[in-house]
Amino acid sequence: MYELIKQQIDSSEYFRQRFSNDGQRFVAWYLRNILFRDMNETRDDITDGGNDKQIDAIVIDDDRSLVHIVQGKFIQGGVVDAEPLREVLSAWLQIKDLARLQNVANAKLQRKLAELAAALDEDYEVSFELITTGVLTDAAKHDLEAFQQELARLSEKDDFDATIHVIDPDELRRRYEYAVETDNPSLNYDLQLKGSKFMFHEVAGTPVVIAALPLSECVKLPGIKDGTLFQKNVRQSLGSSNAVNKGIRSTILGDKRSDFFFFHNGVTALCNKLTLEGETLSLKGLSVVNGCQSLNTILSCSETVKKVDDAFILFRFYEIPQRERADKISIFTNSQSAVKARDLRSNDKRVLSIKKAYELRYPNGYFSTKRGETAPAEKDAAYVVDLSGFAKNLVAWHTQRPNLSYGETKIFDKYFETLFKNKDYQPENVFSLSSWMSKVLENWVTTNPLNFNETLLAMKAYAPYHHLYAIGMCFSIANNQSERVPSPSRSYQAAAKAGMIDEIVRVAGTSLNMALEAAANEPQPANRVFSPQNWVKTKGCLAGINGAIRNYFNMLPMMPGGAEIKNKLSEATALKVEDFEYRWSAD
Numbered sequence: 076m077y078e079l080i081k082q083q084i085d086s087s088e089y090f091r092q093r094f095s096n097d098g099q100r101f102v103a104w105y106l107r108n109i110l111f112r113d114m115n116e117t118r119d120d121i122t123d124g125g126n127d128k129q130i131d132a133i134v135i136d137d138d139r140s141l142v143h144i145v146q147g148k149f150i151q152g153g154v155v156d157a158e159p160l161r162e163v164l165s166a167w168l169q170i171k172d173l174a175r176l177q178n179v180a181n182a183k184l185q186r187k188l189a190e191l192a193a194a195l196d197e198d199y200e201v202s203f204e205l206i207t208t209g210v211l212t213d214a215a216k217h218d219l220e221a222f223q224q225e226l227a228r229l230s231e232k233d234d235f236d237a238t239i240h241v242i243d244p245d246e247l248r249r250r251y252e253y254a255v256e257t258d259n260p261s262l263n264y265d266l267q268l269k270g271s272k273f274m275f276h277e278v279a280g281t282p283v284v285i286a287a288l289p290l291s292e293c294v295k296l297p298g299i300k301d302g303t304l305f306q307k308n309v310r311q312s313l314g315s316s317n318a319v320n321k322g323i324r325s326t327i328l329g330d331k332r333s334d335f336f337f338f339h340n341g342v343t344a345l346c347n348k349l350t351l352e353g354e355t356l357s358l359k360g361l362s363v364v365n366g367c368q369s370l371n372t373i374l375s376c377s378e379t380v381k382k383v384d385d386a387f388i389l390f391r392f393y394e395i396p397q398r399e400r401a402d403k404i405s406i407f408t409n410s411q412s413a414v415k416a417r418d419l420r421s422n423d424k425r426v427l428s429i430k431k432a433y434e435l436r437y438p439n440g441y442f443s444t445k446r447g448e449t450a451p452a453e454k455d456a457a458y459v460v461d462l463s464g465f466a467k468n469l470v471a472w473h474t475q476r477p478n479l480s481y482g483e484t485k486i487f488d489k490y491f492e493t494l495f496k497n498k499d500y501q502p503e504n505v506f507s508l509s510s511w512m513s514k515v516l517e518n519w520v521t522t523n524p525l526n527f528n529e530t531l532l533a534m535k536a537y538a539p540y541h542h543l544y545a546i547g548m549c550f551s552i553a554n555n556q557s558e559r560v561p562s563p564s565r566s567y568q569a570a571a572k573a574g575m576i577d578e579i580v581r582v583a584g585t586s587l588n589m590a591l592e593a594a595a596n597e598p599q600p601a602n603r604v605f606s607p608q609n610w611v612k613t614k615g616c617l618a619g620i621n622g623a624i625r626n627y628f629n630m631l632p633m634m635p636g637g638a639e640i641k642n643k644l645s646e647a648t649a650l651k652v653e654d655f656e657y658r659w660s661a662d
Contacts, residue, residue: 076244076251077151077208080104089114099123101149102131105206105242109250109301110134110143116452122184123147128169128176129162133187137449139302140199142191144170148207155209157218163203163239164222170201201237202300208244220378227324227376238375240300249297262297262304266356270384275351282349282394284356287336287387290327290380293373297361300374305367323372333385341389342366345404347396358392364405420487421445425498426462429505433460436502460509468508469494471540472547473560473659478612480540493659503564508543510567514580515542525584530607531591537611538587545583545620551655552624553648559655566650575647582644586627590619 080101084090090100093114099121106112106120112134123131134143146163148155169176173192177185195201203226211219219241226237242250266288273286298304326335347360363370369388373380380386395401405422420426421444430442440458441450442465450459466486471477474493479485486494518525519539523532531538550561570576594616595605610616631637631644 076248077149079251080149080208080247081151083108093118094121097149098131098147101208102145102147102206105145105147105247106132106134109247110136113453120187122181122187124181124183126179126181127184128180129166130184133184133191135190135194135199140194140197142194142199142201144201144203146203146205148205148209150207150209153209154212155205155207155215156212157215159205159207160215160218160222160239160241163205167201167203167226167237167239198236203237203239204242205240206242206247208247210243211241216378220382223376223378224328227328240374240377250301262358262361264297264358264361266292266296266358268354268356271387273356284349284351284390284392286356286390286392288390289384290335290373290386290388291383293370293388294377294380296363296370299370304361304363304370306362320368320372323369324376327373327376327386328379332383336387336389339369339388341391342369343391343393343404345393345395345401347394349392349394356392360396362401364401420491420495421462423491423495425495428498429495429500429502432499433502433505437506440506442505457510457513458506460505464512465505465508466494467540468512468543469659471543472508472563475544475547475560475617475658476614477540477544478537478614478616481537481612501564504562507563507567511546511563511580512539512543514576515539515546515584518542518580518584525581525588527584527588528591530595531588534607534611541611541616541620542580542584542587544617545587545624546579548621548624549579549583549586549644550648550650552621552628553645554650554652554655556652556655557621558657560658561650562654562656565654566648569650570647573643573647575643578640578644579647582624582627586623587620589623589627590616593623594619 081097084097084100084104090103094100094103102123103117103121106117107114112120120132120134122133129146130144131147132143132145134145136143144163144166146159146166148159170191173188173195177188180188219239222239226239229237268286268288271286271288271292273284276283276285296304323339326332326338331338342363343365344358344361344363346358346362348357349359350357373388393404395404426444430444433442434440437458439455440460441454442460442462443450444462446463450456463483467480467483470480470486470490474490479490516539519527519532519535519542547561547563547566548557550566551557551559554561567576570579591607591610594610595607597605599605628641628644631641634640
């Protein structure tokens with residue numbers, strides 16, 4: 076592995092010209108080839124140099140809410156003792172006091188520490204990684220195990236979630252080989268079942284292997300840390316701070332390790348083809364659909380599990396080449412209470428169809444479907460759409476029930492079939508709904524540009540969807556189509572062409588505010604007090620919003636300059652009859 080990396084470094088002008096020594100070049104090679112950082116990101120991530128405080132690089136992965144803190148040792152054919160591990164531990168101790176570390180660090184590290192602080196505020200997990208082309212001595216392996224246990228203990232005590240990993244030549248080669256295939260992340264792996272209890276059977280014509288695998292075999296599985304093993308899973312790792320994951324780790328490191336098999340529900344893995352020859356199970360197109368959290372937690376205790384022979388976990392391997400069948404298995408095996416309704420719908424074929432169509436129509440855009448997923452850095456933020464936000468916008472606009480938009484569980488359970496019945500929902504409508512909502516949210520800030528009532532501002536989790544609803548109603552009422560819903564894209568295009576997007580957003584927001592104040596001034600029954608929070612969650616508020624919009628349009632000619640504004644609004648909201656459709660029923 077050393078020779079391969081050396082050859083690639085020497086043949087690249089980027090590594091030779093941008094980094095001053097082989098140590099930096101090795102770390103840069105790892106960032107570029109294994110962590111997929113681009114050239115500018117890699118240069119920014121490298122902190123090696125004077126006063127680097129044993130931190131060669133800091134990589135902040137927002138996609139996985141994970142921070143990589145990297146220390147590299149680039150040596151040929153040698154061994155690595157405990158000293159580099161102590162350097163990693165030193166980095167951990169210093170990060171515990173970021174203010175002090177910033178005062179003594181070099182300029183590059185100081186800048187990255189500011190980013191690190193923001194990531195830690197968002198509860199990102201920290202992965203300390205010693206990457207080396209050398210082999211750990213036995214003493215170093217012993218220290219690594221001790222450090223892993225200490226980090227686990229301190230993570231429980233201090234609520235600072237961190238793990239430590241040694242990326243040795245074998246692991247470097249494994250990660251590099253899978254990284255080469257990242258554009259087509261179909262994992263193939265030969266699993267050695269020697270020492271495992273296993274059985275082969277066919278169920279409903281499907282080849283099945285059930286095995287009790289030693290935990291030591293789990294850490295050898297490819298694609299755990301980088302997530303490629305979980306491509307078909309409804310969600311990625313939730314980090315070591317998750318309560319269930321803490322329990323798993325506690326069992327591994329505690330005195331009940333031999334009962335791990337009985338405490339754990341097991342792991343479900345799918346593959347396109349499986350072949351059992353003797354004690355070797357060949358897996359083509361391997362993907363774990365239930366067990367992501369467990370395998371990541373087991374990997375975080377790698378040095379302990381490598382040495383034990385009394386801890387096992389149940390694995391179910393199914394040969395499932397059919398995509399639709401695989402998706403159903405992924406959903407049904409993740410139906411425990413910790414998984415949200417949105418998670419279970421993230422791989423639904425209708426959702427994926429909308430995602431594919433949107434990203435084909437807008438190559439600079441991204442449609443995120445999974446909880447915790449963020450768009451790649453190169454994507455245009457204006458074209459990034461989140462599944463949850465999109466579904467809430469659909470409820471407010473197409474069902475005309477913004478009072479239901481805040482209930483994510485109901486949206487992805489009770490109303491899902493209504494909202495996603497049309498897998499051919501136009502990408503232009505997806506973008507326009509997102510754009511309208513972005514314009515709405517620009518006004519729900521502390522500066523309060525639309526002078527919203529304070530009680531309205533206090534309902535930011537609910538009321539912006541009423542604002543979006545009001546925009547749609549501006550078009551419906553202006554065109555005498557109050558019982559029908561305007562096309563999001565046609566309405567956005569018409570407003571943009573007239574240069575009136577901001578004005579329509581203002582009119583809709585003002586009408587919402589007027590509706591709330593009118594409702595607050597209505598006489599209340601005896602012993603009843605008006606509750607804005609209750610008002611905004613009922614259908615009754617919609618009539619108030621519609622009435623406020625009509626009153627605003629009627630009053631415009633009487634205002635100074637109102638006639639001109641009304642003419643512009645009439646032009647900006649003018650649509651054809653075919654640009655409207657009946658609302659989708661959600662109640």
